[in-house]
Amino acid sequence: MxxxxxxxxxxxxxxxxxxxxxxxxxxxxxxxxxxxxxxxxxxxxxxxSKKDLVDGVIERISASATDYSDLLRASPEGVVSTFIRTSVTAGTDFDNSYIALTRLAQSGIYPEARAALARIETEWFDLVESEVGDPGVARLVLLVSDGLYYSSALFPDATTRTDAGSLDEVIAVVADLVRARRG
Missing domain, CATH: 1.10.10 (Arc Repressor Mutant, subunit A)
Structure with missing residues (x-):
């Protein structure tokens, strides 16, 4: 086996x-x-069949997403900080599966690909929301994450967008927003 x-x-x-x-x-x-x-x-x-290959990618990324969610939960830095810091492409196996699944979902031929991405995003949203306590802020964090991922994938030489200092600023702004929304 x-x-x-x-x-x-x-x-x-x-x-x-x-x-x-x-x-x-x-x-x-x-x-x-x-x-x-x-x-x-x-x-x-x-x-x-090709559909079996798609299902294989879905199975693979679902397992990786579970591992990633476990990493977020266990992070001493916190879910949001770790989520934002890891929202850049790094050429990992997860990145390759995620990008491939996104392209398959965009084709419109494989609704199961779109459903798998939706499940992953829902899990991430729930983790972020559990930390920030606000669905609006959680949505904002996911959109920031999407933007960081997009930026690092399309503009890999523009590291000033995704360097540690820039990410620290984004994390600080999110923390300020959470405090303001709670206050």
Missing amino acids: TQKQSAKEPVLDAFERVVIERGERAATLEAVAVEAGVSKGGLLYHFG
């Missing part, structure tokens, strides 16, 4: 790369097999 699971991972990695680099339409079974360096039969052994 472990061997089968580990053999699936390079195929999912290849699928994500093709979706990210060339788009959903280009992510044919043939293209994924070539990218993964396996035969089409080898790919079909693990994933019988």
Whole structure:
């Protein structure tokens, strides 16, 4: 069983790369097999269809999102601070899965991709809201996070937007907002 699971991972990695680099339409079974360096039969052994690949990405990111939520809960710095500091792309496996799933959701072909992203965002919202105690501030934090992620993904050389000092300023503004809303 472990061997089968580990053999699936390079195929999912290849699928994500093709979706990210060339788009959903280009992510044919043939293209994924070539990218993964396996035969089409080898790919079909693990994933019988493109939808199975999408489901594999959803399963993968759901597990990663659970781990991330656990990290947020356990962070000594607090949920909001850690959430904001980690809202930049870093080329991690999670980033690749998230970007691929976003592109699949945008295609309109895979409503399950959109639903998975919505579940993840709801979990993050709930964690942030539990710390700040205000749904409006929680929504703002999620939107700030989205902006940081977008900015770091599209403008990786503009580090002044996402450096530690800039993030400290954003976190301080959120803390001020929470105090003001509570007062």
